[in-house]
Amino acid sequence: MTRPTLAFRLYVAAFYLFLFAPLATVAVFAFNASPFPAPPWRGFTLEWFVGTGAVFGRPGVLRDGAMLASIGNSLKVALPVAALAVALGTVNAFVLERAAFPGKRLIAMMMLWPLVIPGVILGISILAFFSRVANGLEAWLDRDLDFLRPGLGLVVLGQLSFILSLSTLIIAARLRRFDRALEEAAFDLGASRLRAFRTVTLPYLRPAMVGAGLVALLMSFENFNTTLMLVGSEPPLPVYMYGQMREGATPAVNAVSVLVMVAAGGLASLFALIVRPR
Amino acid sequence: MRTPRGLGLALLVAPAALWLGLLLVLPHVEIAILSVSERVAPRVYAFGLGNYREFFAEPLYWRTFARTAALSILVTALTLALAFPVALYVARVAKGRAKSLLFLLCLIPFWVSELVRTLGWMILLRETGVISAVLQRLGLASGPVELLYNDGAVVLGLVYGGLLFMVVPLVNALDSLDPSLVEAGHDLGGSRWTVLRRIVIPHAMPGIVAGSIVVFMLTVGNFATPVLLGGKNGLWFTEQIYAQFITRFNWPQGSAFGFLLLALSSAIVWAGLKLSGQPLGRTLRQGA
Numbered sequence: 001m002t003r004p005t006l007a008f009r010l011y012v013a014a015f016y017l018f019l020f021a022p023l024a025t026v027a028v029f030a031f032n033a034s035p036f037p038a039p040p041w042r043g044f045t046l047e048w049f050v051g052t053g054a055v056f057g058r059p060g061v062l063r064d065g066a067m068l069a070s071i072g073n074s075l076k077v078a079l080p081v082a083a084l085a086v087a088l089g090t091v092n093a094f095v096l097e098r099a100a101f102p103g104k105r106l107i108a109m110m111m112l113w114p115l116v117i118p119g120v121i122l123g124i125s126i127l128a129f130f131s132r133v134a135n136g137l138e139a140w141l142d143r144d145l146d147f148l149r150p151g152l153g154l155v156v157l158g159q160l161s162f163i164l165s166l167s168t169l170i171i172a173a174r175l176r177r178f179d180r181a182l183e184e185a186a187f188d189l190g191a192s193r194l195r196a197f198r199t200v201t202l203p204y205l206r207p208a209m210v211g212a213g214l215v216a217l218l219m220s221f222e223n224f225n226t227t228l229m230l231v232g233s234e235p236p237l238p239v240y241m242y243g244q245m246r247e248g249a250t251p252a253v254n255a256v257s258v259l260v261m262v263a264a265g266g267l268a269s270l271f272a273l274i275v276r277p278r
Numbered sequence: 279m280r281t282p283r284g285l286g287l288a289l290l291v292a293p294a295a296l297w298l299g300l301l302l303v304l305p306h307v308e309i310a311i312l313s314v315s316e317r318v319a320p321r322v323y324a325f326g327l328g329n330y331r332e333f334f335a336e337p338l339y340w341r342t343f344a345r346t347a348a349l350s351i352l353v354t355a356l357t358l359a360l361a362f363p364v365a366l367y368v369a370r371v372a373k374g375r376a377k378s379l380l381f382l383l384c385l386i387p388f389w390v391s392e393l394v395r396t397l398g399w400m401i402l403l404r405e406t407g408v409i410s411a412v413l414q415r416l417g418l419a420s421g422p423v424e425l426l427y428n429d430g431a432v433v434l435g436l437v438y439g440g441l442l443f444m445v446v447p448l449v450n451a452l453d454s455l456d457p458s459l460v461e462a463g464h465d466l467g468g469s470r471w472t473v474l475r476r477i478v479i480p481h482a483m484p485g486i487v488a489g490s491i492v493v494f495m496l497t498v499g500n501f502a503t504p505v506l507l508g509g510k511n512g513l514w515f516t517e518q519i520y521a522q523f524i525t526r527f528n529w530p531q532g533s534a535f536g537f538l539l540l541a542l543s544s545a546i547v548w549a550g551l552k553l554s555g556q557p558l559g560r561t562l563r564q565g566a
Contacts, residue, residue: 004371012367015360016380019387019441022398025408029401037401039411088293095294099282107291110298112558116491116547118499120516121536124523125305128312128533161301169562222391225501225516229523241393245400245506254401257394264389 023261030254037251048255061255070240071256076152077227077236078220081159085216086209089167093205096172111169114162123229126158151232158230159220166219167212174208207274214271218264312533329534339518339535346515347542350497353433357440357493358486365448365485366478370455381449388442396506399435400426403507427509435503440493447492451485452478487554488561494546498539515539 029037033045035056045051046060053059061067096108114122127150134148147153178201186196224238231239237256244253282290316326333339368380387395402408403425413419425431455478463473479486504514519539522532551558 004367008363008367008371011363012380015364016383018438019384022395022402022438023387023390024398025401026394026398036406037397038404038406039408088297091290091293092297094282095291099287099290101287101291107294107298109558110302111294112562114302115562116495116544116558118495118516118539118543120499120501120519121309121540122305124519124532124536125309126301127523128529129300129305129308132308157301161297164297218389224392225499228501228520238391238393241391241397242502242506245393245397249397253397257390257397260394261390264391265386268386268389 026254026257027261029251030258032251035250037249037254048251056250058250058252061252061259064252067240067252067256070235070237073152073234074221074236074238077155077159078217080156081163081220082213082216084156084160085163085167086171086213088164089171089212090205090209092164092168093172093175096168097175111165114165117162119162119223119225120229122161123158123226126154126161126226127229130154130157149232150230152234152236154230154232155227155236158226159223162226163216163219167216170212170215171205171208174205178204210274211271214267214274218267221260222264309533309536312530313537314534315530317530323530329531330538332531333534333538342513342518343515343538343542345513346498349429349433349436350494353436353440353497354490354494356433356437357444358490360437361441361444361448361489362482362486365445365452365482368445369449369452370457370460384442384445392439392502395438396435396503399431399438399507403431403434426507427511429508429511432504432508432512432514435507436497436500439500439503440497443492443496444489447485447488448482449485451482451488455481484554484556484561487550487556491547491550491561494550495543498543498546 030048031044031046032041033043033047033055034040035058045055047055049060050062051060052063058064092111095104096111130148134145137148138145182200182204183196186200187193191199221236222238224242227236228239228242235243237260241249241253241256244250313329314325314327315323316328318324333343364384368377368384372380400407404410405422405424405426407425409425410419410423413423414421459477459481460473463477468476499516501514501516501520504512505517506512508514515535516539519532519535522528522535526532547558551561554561
């Protein structure tokens with residue numbers, strides 16, 4: 001199989017064309033001087049990024065309050081999700097790799113479940129459960145508990161339910177390759193447990209923790225299925241985009257997509273730089 | 279860090295217990311209970327299987343469910359068929375930098391949100407879109423051609439969305455195939471096709487199963503792609519769940535639908551694992 005036929009090469013070329021066609025299309029029409037994201041080409045413009053709305057009746061992304069608010073909402077969700085995913089994922093990695101207790105196999109298996117449960121179902125189950133908790137607590141405490149109702153707080157919990165599986169797997173994979181003789185050496189040299197952890201184990205885990213954090217940021221920022229079920233009146237970017245696309249989007253949505261592509265590309269390169277070279 | 283015991287162990291396991299208990303087990307118990315609750319009077323519920331009976335009684339519901347299952351199987355098969363040659367090329371033909379580059383190029387589109395990719399297909403396929411314009415320019419169509427809002431568009435979008443999750447496990451599986459085995463196959467007089475069928479495909483089986491499981495699961499549970507590319511004709515089962523939960527506020531019915539979808543998805547995952555004889559953990563890691 002060292003001499004690929006021409007047909008084989010053409011197929012592979014066509015495949016990559018297919019792979020990039022939709023992204024290229026989105027990007028190109030972000031710069032088209034037209035009120036609709038459609039051909040024909042009417043000339044290059046940055047109006048859909050920085051325009052005030054004087055030309056096409058709708059402002060560009062960077063001056064569109066609702067769009068900027070949705071990006072803000074996404075960040076309000078993604079940052080806590082990433083922080084919690086790394087912190088709790090590290091603890092979980094130690095549970096998986098270091099602890100021994102009855103029922104550990106079950107716990108280890110359950111940690112994988114969120115990855116094989118459709119996101120929509122994670123969303124509705126968390127929505128229904130937290131509503132019941134809120135109803136019960138509100139009747140008991142006699143006060144409103146809005147953070148248990150649909151909104152950004154619940155979105156954080158919903159996304160965390162499966163992103164934590166990923167961060168746990170990433171960090172546990174690195175902890176598994178850790179040579180425990182290094183810790184023993186630190187103890188022999190008189191280090192306390194905490195000091196050995198801080199100066200030996202944690203630095204070893206850092207690339208995996210950074211990688212898990214970046215993956216969590218990306219997964220959170222792009223999540224749609226689970227988020228849609230738990231969102232209140234403050235839509236994160238994918239939910240906002242979905243609403244726009246159902247109504248017939250303007251090229252402003254293309255423009256925000258270009259910004260997302262650049263940001264995702266940046267994060268992914270960062271991930272490749274930090275995590276890949278072992 | 280010796281093996282933790284007592285209070286230390288309890289503190290270590292606490293986050294996992296809270297996570298799995300409060301975000302996984304109890305929520306699923308809640309929708310299990312809801313799904314067997316029937317409204318007997320305003321705000322009064324009793325045990326009953328009415329929500330599941332309703333699913334079988336109303337053709338729209340079970341037909342949408344069957345349609346979702348059938349199209350998801352089709353999407354999984356098409357994704358496998360499209361991705362396999364490319365994985366073969368990346369793993370067995372390309373060398374050195376070209377190989378890493380081709381592999382990386384497969385990953386890039388999936389760092390971008392599903393909504394962005396779907397927007398691209400909408401601009402390409404719709405009546406006023408790029409493909410329609412090109413066809414008219416070439417004289418192949420006399421007027422605008424609507425390629426959106428049909429099953430073909432839905433399948434196309436779903437296959438596109440599944441490709442990465444198929445290519446990566448396939449490349450990982452094919453990478454470990456010893457080239458001398460393939461050569462031996464040729465030396466023994468096997469044609470390209472025989473070698474592929476008798477040596478390459480059996481070796482790639484773990485990757486094929488892992489990719490198929492993940493693609494099926496993601497396809498069955500997809501929401502945005504069938505709704506946006508299929509429009510009114512999308513008819514995906516997740517949409518029914520959304521409608522019951524968010525639009526109609528009929529949570530017991532929505533929970534029953536959710537359970538049925540979970541059962542379908544879990545059954546396929548389980549069958550795939552049985553077929554390959556691999557544990558879930560290894561299958562999921564294949565994709566990473």
